[in-house]
Amino acid sequence: MATLFRKIWDLHAVKSHGADALLYIDRHLVHEVTSPQAFEGLRLAGRAVRRPGAILAVPDHNVPTTPDRASRIEDRESREQIEALRRNALGAGVALFDISDPRQGIVHVIGPEAGLVQPGITIVCGDSHTGTLGAFGAVAFGIGTSEVEHVLATQALWQKMPRQMRVTVTGGLLPFVTPKDVILAVIAKIGAAGGTGHAIEFSGDTIRRMTMEGRMTVCNMTIEAGSRFGLIAPDEVTFAYLKGRPLAPSPGHWDAAVSYWRGLSSDPDASWDREVALDAGALEPHVTWGTSPQDALPVGGAVPDPESHADPAERARIRRALEYMALSPGTRLTDIPVDKVFIGSCTNARIEDLRAAAAVVKGRKVAPNVTALVVPGSGQVKKQSEEEGLDRVFLEAGFQWRLPGCSMCLGMNPDKLKSGERCASTSNRNFEGRQGPGGRTHLMSPPMAAAAAIAGRIADVREVVR
Amino acid sequence: MREKFLPLATVGVPLDRPNVDTDAIIPARYLKTVRRTGLGEGLFFAWRYDAEGSPRPGFPLNMPEYSGGKVLVAGENFGCGSSREHAVWALMDFGFRAVIAPSYSDIFHNNCLKNGMLPVTLPAGEVRSLMDALLAAPGGKVEVDLSGQTVTGPGGDVHPFRIDPFPKRCLLEGLDEIALTLSMAGEIDRYERERRKATPWLFGDLAG
Ligand code: SF4
Secondary structure, three states: OOOHHHHHHHHHEEEEEOOEEEEEOOEEEEEOOOOHHHHHHHHHHOOOOOOHHHEEEEOOOOOOOOHHHHOOOOOHHHHHHHHHHHHHHHHHOOEEOOOOOOOOEOHHHHHHHHOOOOOOOEEEEOOHHHHHHHHHOOEEEEOOHHHHHHHHHHOEEEEEOOEEEEEEEEOOOOOOOOHHHHHHHHHHHHOOOOOOOEEEEEEOHHHHHOOHHHHHHHHHHHHHHOOOEEEOOOOHHHHHHHOOOOOOOOHHHHHHHHHHHHOOOOOOOOOOOEEEEEEOOOOOOEEEOOOOOOOEEEOOOEOOOHHHOOOHHHHHHHHHHHHHHOOOOOOEHHHOEOOEEEEOOOOOOOHHHHHHHHHHHOOOOOOOOOEEEEOOOEHHHHHHHHHHOHHHHHHHHOOEEOOOOOHHHOOOOOOOOOOOOEEEEOOOOOOOOOOOOOOEEEEOOHHHHHHHHHHOEOOOHHHHOO | OOOOOOOEEEEEEEEOOOOOEHHHHOOHHHHOOOOOOOHHHHOOHHHHEOOOOOEOOOOHHHOHHHOOOOEEEEOOOEOEOOOOOHHHHHHHHHOOOEEEEOOEOHHHHHHHHHOOOEEEEOOHHHHHHHHHHHHHOOOOEEEEEOOOOEEEOOOOOEEEOOOOHHHHHHHHHOOOHHHHHHOOHHHHHHHHHHHHHHOHHHOOOOOO
16 A cells, blocks of 8 residues: 555654654765765764764865876865865765775665665765655655764654655657656656656566666656655566675575565555656657757657747747757757767666767767767766777777766866857756856767767767767 | 744745755855855846846846845745755845745755744735835835744735744744754664664664
8 A cells, every 4th residue: 555655654653743754864975066065064962973883975076187186276266175074074974985096986876786775775965966866766866964963863753744746657769768867858858847746666577677886877867857855666687787796685584684685665555646658669769959848859859949938938938048059949869069078976877888889989080060079977987988998998998987976967177168158068067157157068978979079069869870 | 943933023024936956056166165154145146147247137036125125025946956055045045034935946945944034925816925025126025934934015005924833933932953952862772772683784883
């Protein structure tokens, strides 16, 4: 009768008042941007970190992605935040994957990699893309800095039970259609606020066939539909992914853990506040044209005409977006030239993403008008890519091959767009100025971004590889 | 102890755009601070200033009629995107104490409450009429009374709003939520012991 989300919630409720529960938090990830004020708040109040062993800290947002970063970070404020994280972690006895650690990387990439994200847990991070981790069948959500402080002090958090939504995706994906296209299509369908107040469970055979990495891409962008929580029931794919990872259950606990995990799914008669279905069988690669992640269209489409909308508010919104993006109605998406290509971020910088992009790039050259960079999501992804020779493929084509971090996803480290520059990006947000003040972002999958780098414009990857 | 939320009677500042994201409220380059204060200067930076750094005259925060306003009237899905609490700190540092909008992102809404800022949710039609009144006659006053749960518009129009009792009490009394939860430490201890028995694999130290 209960949804998976509800079951995990109930298992973690230390106490409840109506829809509000004091949830026990199993694991907590912290990064340098949203945690300094939380640690400072504790210090000012004379409070201790309750359970340092449940926390992992990593610098990712601010870090430069060039090789000299271990010796010097130009920007004083960034350096201070990274140093504060180091001080706070060491002072509290919290695990830290520091800037030169081979395990360093984007917080949502390294947690799963280490094996610390497991089915049935609650996990938080002061970062809105924490929903990524729900791909393991966990209640994973982004919180603000005051809540970070609350969890540090109490290992628990007051939360209101969200409404329950199920998104069922069915059908086999066409070649070059990826989990990124699935989630862009879902967001386009329900809207950027469509999931607000809800937890979203993704189900259906399309999701079941996805690897853990693909499932993480899907859950990563639930926040772009307004929902803080995305989750997917665990299965054999999940267990196989976890087995043998450093922080996964030890061999002595493994069987008990797996049998516990097997019990984690929504009951067939669970009741949903909202259900959405998507037939992905004919889905095309998607690209965004506007300044909201809901502004996605199949690559064969054209920039929409605001005047064709009946709703005046939507007309005004589209007009504004087109003005910012410097696009005119009716322009075919594949006629839009790009200046930069960014393959990276917690959405699409895992090994499978880089393999898919490299397969498109191999034997081809980046267009002369384009600067393209690949930023692996973690040190582990970087190492594995290099073992597989993917770095050579990218470098020979004219891409830059960088050190792991958030990089050009958010415009707070040296990797940014200049005003007016247009970028094909595998990240998750195309907001005004997200990748740098005045920058213009088109979201797409890794193979599509690779194709844009080769073509020098937004392109249908299937034509580029033909 | 936080500041208590006191009744407001102030100029209302209209921001007539839907889906205002936290990157727009405070751009990422302003997040490189280890403090909570001083963020007001980056508030709505790209909308307040042009590429040369000159104020854009038409933007409400730059218009003298709206100066000193403590209540922001905004469009739907306000505060979407990044979880950065800096968005709330920037609004508060600038002087805002309440936002009125048809809907908010969940994280932004929480962040407001934790900082003593009131996010008032009103039906879209009522926000529209407040917005139109403030745009038509800049400088109009808006009153926000949390105890009575009402907003009063420039024309004397009264709009009741809902808020859960617990956050309401925290705001009115300026309560420290962490202290409240710490007073339940015994229950958390008990829970933790049980959980350790049920899922012992979750109690290793991540630091190894
Ligand atoms: S890669 Fe982008 S979205 Fe992901 S955590 Fe970093 S800044 Fe946030």
